[in-house]
Amino acid sequence: MSMFSGLRMPSSFRFGSAAALAQGEELPPPVPDKQSVPSILPTPSSRLSPQPSSPIMPVGSPSPFSATPSRLARQASAASITPTRTASERNITGFFPSPGARTRSNSSATINGASPVSGNDACHVTVRMRPLTESEESQNNACVWEVSDEHNRITLNQDFADKNRKTASDYFFDAVQVGSDNKDLYEDSARDVVRAAMEGINGTVFAYGQTASGKTYSMMGVNEEPGVIPQAVEDIFTFIRDQSGDREFLLRVSYLEIYNETIRDLLSPEQNDLRIHEDRKRGVFVAPLKEEIVTSPKQVMRVIRKGEENRHFGATDYNEHSSRSHTIFQMVIESRERTASGAASPRIGGPGPPRPRGTVMISQLNLIDLAGSEKATTDVARRTEGAFINKSLLTLGTVISKLTDGKIATGSHIPYRDSKLTRILQSSLSGNARISVICTISPAGPNVEETQNTLKFASRVKKVTVHASANKIVDEKALLQKYKQEIDELRSQLSTTNELLEQERRQQQSGGLESERKKYEDLLVEAQIARTRSKERIDHLTRLILSSKTITSKHILDWSAPGDPSSARNSVMLEDGLLPTSPNMNRAPSSSASRQFADKGFLDRHIREIDARDEKIRAAENEINNLRAVLAVLKSSSDTDVVQTIDQYEKTGGQSIKSMRTTLSELDKAQRQKNELEVVCAGMEDQIKGLEEKLRAVGVNGSGGGGGGVEDLIDENRALKSTIKGLRFELDHRLGSASPDTAVANAKMLSQLESQAAEQQAVIAQQQSQNTQLQSEVESLTSELRHSHRTIATLRDSIRMLEVSSDMFVQAASRAHSPTNTQTSSGSAPSDVELALERERKLRAEEGRANVEKIASLEAELAMTKAELGAFGLVGAFGALGNGASSPP
Numbered sequence: 001m002s003m004f005s006g007l008r009m010p011s012s013f014r015f016g017s018a019a020a021l022a023q024g025e026e027l028p029p030p031v032p033d034k035q036s037v038p039s040i041l042p043t044p045s046s047r048l049s050p051q052p053s054s055p056i057m058p059v060g061s062p063s064p065f066s067a068t069p070s071r072l073a074r075q076a077s078a079a080s081i082t083p084t085r086t087a088s089e090r091n092i093t094g095f096f097p098s099p100g101a102r103t104r105s106n107s108s109a110t111i112n113g114a115s116p117v118s119g120n121d122a123c124h125v126t127v128r129m130r131p132l133t134e135s136e137e138s139q140n141n142a143c144v145w146e147v148s149d150e151h152n153r154i155t156l157n158q159d160f161a162d163k164n165r166k167t168a169s170d171y172f173f174d175a176v177q178v179g180s181d182n183k184d185l186y187e188d189s190a191r192d193v194v195r196a197a198m199e200g201i202n203g204t205v206f207a208y209g210q211t212a213s214g215k216t217y218s219m220m221g222v223n224e225e226p227g228v229i230p231q232a233v234e235d236i237f238t239f240i241r242d243q244s245g246d247r248e249f250l251l252r253v254s255y256l257e258i259y260n261e262t263i264r265d266l267l268s269p270e271q272n273d274l275r276i277h278e279d280r281k282r283g284v285f286v287a288p289l290k291e292e293i294v295t296s297p298k299q300v301m302r303v304i305r306k307g308e309e310n311r312h313f314g315a316t317d318y319n320e321h322s323s324r325s326h327t328i329f330q331m332v333i334e335s336r337e338r339t340a341s342g343a344a345s346p347r348i349g350g351p352g353p354p355r356p357r358g359t360v361m362i363s364q365l366n367l368i369d370l371a372g373s374e375k376a377t378t379d380v381a382r383r384t385e386g387a388f389i390n391k392s393l394l395t396l397g398t399v400i401s402k403l404t405d406g407k408i409a410t411g412s413h414i415p416y417r418d419s420k421l422t423r424i425l426q427s428s429l430s431g432n433a434r435i436s437v438i439c440t441i442s443p444a445g446p447n448v449e450e451t452q453n454t455l456k457f458a459s460r461v462k463k464v465t466v467h468a469s470a471n472k473i474v475d476e477k478a479l480l481q482k483y484k485q486e487i488d489e490l491r492s493q494l495s496t497t498n499e500l501l502e503q504e505r506r507q508q509q510s511g512g513l514e515s516e517r518k519k520y521e522d523l524l525v526e527a528q529i530a531r532t533r534s535k536e537r538i539d540h541l542t543r544l545i546l547s548s549k550t551i552t553s554k555h556i557l558d559w560s561a562p563g564d565p566s567s568a569r570n571s572v573m574l575e576d577g578l579l580p581t582s583p584n585m586n587r588a589p590s591s592s593a594s595r596q597f598a599d600k601g602f603l604d605r606h607i608r609e610i611d612a613r614d615e616k617i618r619a620a621e622n623e624i625n626n627l628r629a630v631l632a633v634l635k636s637s638s639d640t641d642v643v644q645t646i647d648q649y650e651k652t653g654g655q656s657i658k659s660m661r662t663t664l665s666e667l668d669k670a671q672r673q674k675n676e677l678e679v680v681c682a683g684m685e686d687q688i689k690g691l692e693e694k695l696r697a698v699g700v701n702g703s704g705g706g707g708g709g710v711e712d713l714i715d716e717n718r719a720l721k722s723t724i725k726g727l728r729f730e731l732d733h734r735l736g737s738a739s740p741d742t743a744v745a746n747a748k749m750l751s752q753l754e755s756q757a758a759e760q761q762a763v764i765a766q767q768q769s770q771n772t773q774l775q776s777e778v779e780s781l782t783s784e785l786r787h788s789h790r791t792i793a794t795l796r797d798s799i800r801m802l803e804v805s806s807d808m809f810v811q812a813a814s815r816a817h818s819p820t821n822t823q824t825s826s827g828s829a830p831s832d833v834e835l836a837l838e839r840e841r842k843l844r845a846e847e848g849r850a851n852v853e854k855i856a857s858l859e860a861e862l863a864m865t866k867a868e869l870g871a872f873g874l875v876g877a878f879g880a881l882g883n884g885a886s887s888p889p
């Protein structure tokens with residue numbers, strides 16, 4: 001069972017309550033762990049530790065910094081032009097979020113009410129405290145942190161601090177979140193960054209924190225609470241759908257992990273040591289990295305699922321499903337105004353420099369789940385991983401601290417290259433991206449030291465400022481540009497082809513040589529086929545380019561009705577197993593990591609089936625289009641021969657099209673039948689499993705719950721065989737009743753089922769060999785039993801003989817001892833004969849005792865043998881023998 005199962009809901013939080021303190025008192029003072037790896041984060045003596053002189057706001061007092069980011073965003077957007085901060089203001093020295101730091105200075109305004117697009121910006125920092133875990137509660141731990149009403153201040157409980165000789169400093173951040181609500185988390189920490197990325201500004205959101213503090217829960221989420229990544233995906237498609245302007249987008253995604261300082265492509269796992277490159281135009285990038293163009297949230301989630309399967313997880317002392325690598329999910333967003341007339345278009349939503357039409361904006365959105373900092377664990381492999389994780393986090397801490405020191409301005413060395421993580425993040429950290437950091441912490445007393453380190457890291461990040469502006473790009477790097485060009489070229493080729501076709505047609509009509517006409521006909525057919533291909537390519541490329549016209553609500557998850565089974569959200573995401581299966585979104589999320597992706601096997605199978613079907617449908621559609629093209633050519637001809645040919649074509653072509661359609665519908669039918677058969681198979685598998693269980697219970701546990709033993713086992717075998725026979729018959733029947741057109745699918749199914757049956761047969765054979773073994777064991781036990789019985793009988797005989805001879809000796813001795821026998825007795829001293837007799841008597845008595853003991857031991861052995869037979873359920877079958885052995889002869 002998961003160590004985190006049964007996590008308490010936020011309502012069970014006891015921030016600073018009397019109960020919490022009472023429990024807090026029972027806590028042992030934290031014992032420094034001598035074996036632990038030195039903490040990677042700043043020590044309390046660090047000069048960036050919370051300054052006692054910092055203004056401390058009383059709990060509950062209105063704070064100038066209490067506005068939530070979304071409120072601030074609204075304020076910022078209401079006052080669309082805000083003053084630009086001076087260079088000296090960029091390096092914030094305090095750890096308070098200054099209101100200015102949240103304000104994005106920019107001469108431009110927003111698109112569709114989204115936040116402004118560039119300017120000096122402090123990194124946005126959210127602290128997220130998870131609920132106490134069941135195991136923390138069972139150890140009488142309580143939450144030792146207090147969060148102020150304004151939700152941006154967090155303080156160590158004073159009593160706990162006093163008792164444990166800690167400093168109860170106040171920490172202020174852009175937001176402090178408690179509990180399990182990932183929707184609030186997204187709104188507070190990621191939405192602005194995602195929206196800015198849609199406007200061409202790079203963005204990076206990462207989760208940082210001690211192991212098991214909730215980074216993966218925050219970034220990926222669980223079924224009931226999708227995390228930042230799935231919500232960002234949904235938000236991006238919603239943004240495209242809802243934009244009022246006429247912009248078009250091209251989205252591509254990649255997914256990589258840094259495991260033990262090697263970079264692995266999670267979408268192409270064979271690429272397991274990728275390199276980091278840098279060039280002037282692209283900055284720092286990883287290559288070769290597989291990128292997939294995506295056109296729907298469902299498709300993105302499918303890509304993520306694929307990546308998750310290849311990701312490194314492992315059980316540690318602290319988290320049974322711990323991320324052993326840093327993962328970076330990256331989305332590249334290209335966009336541009338739809339009309340490429342070259343005229344400038346005014347910015348939507350307010351003043352600002354007009355954006356030339358056709359200019360492609362390109363931005364990167366990085367969503368990062370870091371591995372957690374951790375103390376040394378017992379497992380060697382985990383310890384190696386932990387060392388790599390800690391080293392890279394240490395480098396991240398150093399880089400952040402250098403950036404906050406303002407050394408970037410003086411050109412001092414910042415050790416980005418000391419770890420792959422900081423090297424990949426270099427472009428973002430050096431100021432070319434909006435950054436939002438989610439620092440996850442545990443509420444429990446024993447984790448206070450790690451939590452304080454995380455809060456200090458968060459305070460440092462808060463001081464880093466960035467200057468992110470929209471990236472405009474007009475060269476061939478933009479795929480959007482390339483695709484648009486290709487579409488334009490294909491369109492112009494099409495219109496030329498159309499003209500040619502028209503010319504040919506006219507030429508034919510005006511007569512000419514028969515041989516010439518035939519040549520033209522052939523040319524026409526070829527041209528028409530080429531035209532169809534061009535059209536298909538145009539369609540394909542057009543499908544990849546997204547706009548408010550191509551994205552419908554159907555594509556997007558409907559967050560407004562989470563429990564509504566008819567909602568698009570469910571229909572899109574449930575197939576990927578990421579979104580709620582429960583109608584109650586507010587239920588406590590499951591702590592079991594395995595529930596993060598429910599029923600993966602089924603889903604994968606399902607996705608593969610859909611893909612295969614799509615492929616077949618595409619092929620059929622292509623053929624239909626080709627036939628249509630041929631028909632169109634022929635129809636445009638006026639020649640009587642050709643008209644006749646048209647008739648023929650219409651007949652055959654029409655029939656072909658009809659038969660294609662029939663094939664398509666048959667394919668659908670076959671698919672449905674296949675699904676039904678799969679359900680039947682699953683049922684059969686369950687039945688077979690149940691029978692196997694029973695067999696196993698009989699075979700392994702001996703008496704098998706019914707005491708029937710070998711007989712029962714054989715019966716079970718018979719039942720199993722007849723069930724399989726029945727199931728085979730049912731299958732044959734079902735397969736036989738399928739339409740002939742589904743023969744291919746059915747043949748596949750049949751072979752699958754036959755291999756299942758063969759497996760079953762193997763199980764039976766195994767079971768039978770077990771039976772034979774069991775029988776021979778029983779036989780050997782039985783013969784042992786008989787042998788023991790005979791031995792006992794022999795021993796009893798010898799006891800009887802001994803008793804008789806002993807009596808004889810006793811009688812002889814007493815006769816020899818008798819006073820009437822004066823000739824042999826010499827008074828009080830025993831004669832030699834008497835002594836010999838006495839010795840003999842003692843010896844006999846001794847032997848008798850030994851024999852009785854031997855009998856007792858043999859009887860005990862007999863009892864054990866009987867018990868063994870009983871264990872095999874043979875008490876009934878061999879009872880008579882057992883009784884015979886134990887009863888007196």
Ligand SMILES: Nc1ncnc2c1ncn2[C@@H]1O[C@H](COP(=O)(O)OP(=O)(O)OP(=O)(O)O)[C@@H](O)[C@H]1O
Pocket residue numbers: 002004007129130131179180181209210211212213214215216217218222319321322323324370371372373440589590591592593
């Ligand atoms: N806010 C939360 N609400 C409810 N459960 C949570 C929350 N945060 C984390 N959990 C649960 O706590 C456990 C550990 O969380 P998670 O795996 O996300 O930690 P992590 O920081 O990613 O750990 P690691 O660094 O070892 O990968 C999981 O079972 C998760 O479901």
